[in-house]
Amino acid sequence: MHDFDYIKAKSIDQASTALLDQPTNSSILAGGTDLVDQMRRGVKTPDLIVDIKSIPELQRVALKENALILGGGVPVSRIYNQQGILSEFPGLETSLRLIGSIQIQNRATIAGNIGNASPSADLVPILVALESKATIATGNSKREIEIEKLITEPGIIATEPGELIENINIPLPKGKSTNSYLRFTPRAEMDIAVVSLGVSIELEPDATIVHCKIALGAVTPKPIRALDAEQYMLGKRLNIETVKEAAFLINQSAAPISDIRASAQYRLELLPVIGERAIRSCAINLGISL
Amino acid sequence: MKNKTYDITFTVNNKLEKMTVEARTTVLSLLRDQLGLTGTKEGCSNGNCGACTVNIDGYTIDSCCVFGVEIEGSTIETIENFSSDAKNLHPIQESFLRNGGLQCGICTPGFILSTQHLLKNIPDPTEDEIRLWLAGNLCRCTGYDKIILSVQDIISSESS
Ligand SMILES: Cc1cc2nc3c(=O)[nH]c(=O)nc-3n(C[C@H](O)[C@H](O)[C@H](O)COP(=O)(O)OP(=O)(O)OC[C@H]3O[C@@H](n4cnc5c(N)ncnc54)[C@H](O)[C@@H]3O)c2cc1C
Ligand code: FES
Ligand code: FES
Numbered sequence: 001m002h003d004f005d006y007i008k009a010k011s012i013d014q015a016s017t018a019l020l021d022q023p024t025n026s027s028i029l030a031g032g033t034d035l036v037d038q039m040r041r042g043v044k045t046p047d048l049i050v051d052i053k054s055i056p057e058l059q060r061v062a063l064k065e066n067a068l069i070l071g072g073g074v075p076v077s078r079i080y081n082q083q084g085i086l087s088e089f090p091g092l093e094t095s096l097r098l099i100g101s102i103q104i105q106n107r108a109t110i111a112g113n114i115g116n117a118s119p120s121a122d123l124v125p126i127l128v129a130l131e132s133k134a135t136i137a138t139g140n141s142k143r144e145i146e147i148e149k150l151i152t153e154p155g156i157i158a159t160e161p162g163e164l165i166e167n168i169n170i171p172l173p174k175g176k177s178t179n180s181y182l183r184f185t186p187r188a189e190m191d192i193a194v195v196s197l198g199v200s201i202e203l204e205p206d207a208t209i210v211h212c213k214i215a216l217g218a219v220t221p222k223p224i225r226a227l228d229a230e231q232y233m234l235g236k237r238l239n240i241e242t243v244k245e246a247a248f249l250i251n252q253s254a255a256p257i258s259d260i261r262a263s264a265q266y267r268l269e270l271l272p273v274i275g276e277r278a279i280r281s282c283a284i285n286l287g288i289s290l
Numbered sequence: 291m292k293n294k295t296y297d298i299t300f301t302v303n304n305k306l307e308k309m310t311v312e313a314r315t316t317v318l319s320l321l322r323d324q325l326g327l328t329g330t331k332e333g334c335s336n337g338n339c340g341a342c343t344v345n346i347d348g349y350t351i352d353s354c355c356v357f358g359v360e361i362e363g364s365t366i367e368t369i370e371n372f373s374s375d376a377k378n379l380h381p382i383q384e385s386f387l388r389n390g391g392l393q394c395g396i397c398t399p400g401f402i403l404s405t406q407h408l409l410k411n412i413p414d415p416t417e418d419e420i421r422l423w424l425a426g427n428l429c430r431c432t433g434y435d436k437i438i439l440s441v442q443d444i445i446s447s448e449s450s
Binding site: 031 | 294349357359404408
């Protein structure tokens with residue numbers, strides 16, 4: 001591996017200043033489960049890496065009245081191990097428990113999953129479906145941006161030099177609502193999604209759908225919502241006809257490529273199946289039998 | 291050009307270590323090449339095989355994916371902290387031996403660290419839980435069934 005400098009930042013300001021001093025060739029290091037291998041293969045060759053795991057704000061995990069705040073530097077196993085924190089977010093819990101192995105989950109962070117911006121990243125579709133935002137910070141500024149807008153193309157996020165993801169902010173679902181995440185992989189464990197889908201849904205007491213977000217993974221270069229399917233579901237009762245039709249409409253939003261893991265055709269065959277199952281599992285969560 | 295180096299202090303197997311490393315030195319290489327703790331193995335070097343599994347501050351990690359400079363102040367446990375006395379093995383080691391949970395042994399240190407972490411978190415795991423918690427460790431020899439059996443046998447011998 002090439003040689004580089006290392007800074008363990010103790011504050012956002014220190015990290016931000018270090019990144020600005022070396023704007024073209026520095027990299028943030030969280031769990032390193034993406035970055036270290038990319039450096040070993042020479043895909044990335046930063047002269048400076050800034051380790052953000054010791055910044056207190058980035059270690060925060062808090063369930064507030066209207067939002068769940070997950071610090072950018074927290075390994076995913078530290079999140080799902082906190083009793084009750086994910087009870088409103090079954091879909092997010094599923095996605096956190098799917099990343100790599102236990103060893104990887106003991107290290108990998110949400111901010112790293114977003115920062116790596118892989119089209120098959122498992123946390124992204126469900127975060128998008130839950131309308132999550134990232135707090136982007138420098139030493140003296142903060143702004144919020146939807147995860148959907150933050151990821152702009154494979155490997156690229158819309159941050160300026162010196163900015164880092166401080167936390168992810170997920171609004172608490174309201175009323176009779178639930179969410180789910182499903183991916184298809186050829187192997188049960190330690191595999192990368194061929195297609196994936198996150199869904200978040202809210203119903204009236206009579207099962208009329210009043211809120212619905214569906215986000216797709218691994219079928220477009222950047223995160224995308226299945227707007228046709230969402231639109232169709234609004235105002236309908238959550239029943240088997242609605243689910244089948246919505247699942248069929250999901251493909252309108254997908255533009256998959258053929259690659260080593262699957263052909264575009266195969267992805268389009270899989271997506272409605274995964275979509276139907278994900279929406280069905282929302283129904284099960286809400287005690288509705290379809 | 292002389293590479294920049296970093297002084298780090300950490301605990302390995304209850305022993306305080308102070309050393310000087312380059313930023314690019316992984317924990318795996320630091321343990322094996324600088325401390326001579328060669329029980330931790332290198333398989334894939336990219337986080338997939340788990341041969342390099344060690345426990346850092348109570349959590350198993352793949353030591354090939356972590357830089358030495360990151361572990362300042364940490365407490366590390368490696369396979370050398372178990373037992374090297376064939377007559378007095380750690381219960382997990384003993385069970386792997388008794389049940390044929392290893393052949394060439396390259397994957398074994400990683401499996402033992404992962405098994406210890408599993409049993410600390412779920413003292414009486416189901417077979418599905420065992421398979422899930424050991425999914426980050428690959429074995430080319432045993433076909434896994436005997437590894438699962440080894441883990442189950444620790445549990446039943448401890449409860450009897
Ligand atoms: C064996 C293995 C299996 C895997 N399986 C899966 C899987 O099933 N699903 C999946 O989605 N991923 C998987 N991954 C990929 C990886 O583990 C995840 O993407 C993980 O979430 C990355 O987090 P990290 O903290 O390790 O990121 P790092 O490697 O530290 O960083 C990744 C990128 O994000 C940037 N970054 C990190 N933190 C911030 C921040 N706070 N602000 C701005 N940018 C930041 C970094 O600069 C870097 O470019 C796997 C990886 C391995 C090695
Ligand atoms: S050598 Fe580290 S996971 Fe394979
Ligand atoms: S015993 Fe040989 S790899 Fe597992």
